[in-house]
Amino acid sequence: MATRAFPLADVLSVTTGRLLTHRTPNPGSALDDIFEFMTGEKLAWWQTARAADACTEALIAQHSFLAELKPPQVTKSAIGRTALLLWLTNAEMKHGTELEVAPLTDWVHQDKGQELVDRIELVNLP
Template identity: 65%
Template sequence: MAARAFPLADILSVTTGLLLTRRTPSPGAALDEIFEYMTGEELAWWQAPRAADACTESFIAQHPFLADLKPPAATGSSLRKATLSLWLVTAELKHGTRLAVEPLAQWAPQDKAQELLDQIDLQSLPVAVPGA
């Protein structure tokens, strides 16, 4: 599959764990689109963390400067939003608003139901005792 360009803000949403995409009204669709392209499959929401880890590693391998793009720390919601916006615009001015990325070379598809069960620690769930 050929490389595809995605907005830097969307890619940084994956690598930083912060929802930086400018897509509205459904910003989560940006992540869905990246994950589907990168993995070649439509993922369930509980598969997103595994996809994010794999994609982050791939993005950094393809564009090493992403490893150094760390969002600034700021407190207060309005100050934090302004600080992140300025940081993002600065990153886009330096690196461009879009980056071409190749899909994952090695993605192990898993059964969605089994992957969800694997993530649930059944032994740590509270047990309801009738009459107690």
């Protein structure tokens, strides 16, 4: 099973639910890259929540220290952004700027259209 190196900031964007990537101008593409590599398929936007859950679990299983890395709850002020950047910089200094990531072995492919219909039906349940 071939692995691929991803920036720690991108991996933390998955595991923490906070967009921490250094990637610009399209920071969301960092998540797309990880999800597509780990699942082995190009996902529709409505599939990303399922992928995020599966990938978060797998990333923490691959690198147990990720479970302990929780960014500070900060405001969108300059001080808050600085505190978040300092936290991320400390994490990168301690754990490195990149992590080797293995693809999922148990990802279940679902037809995109059928998965959307299933999600809509779940939302409409009483």
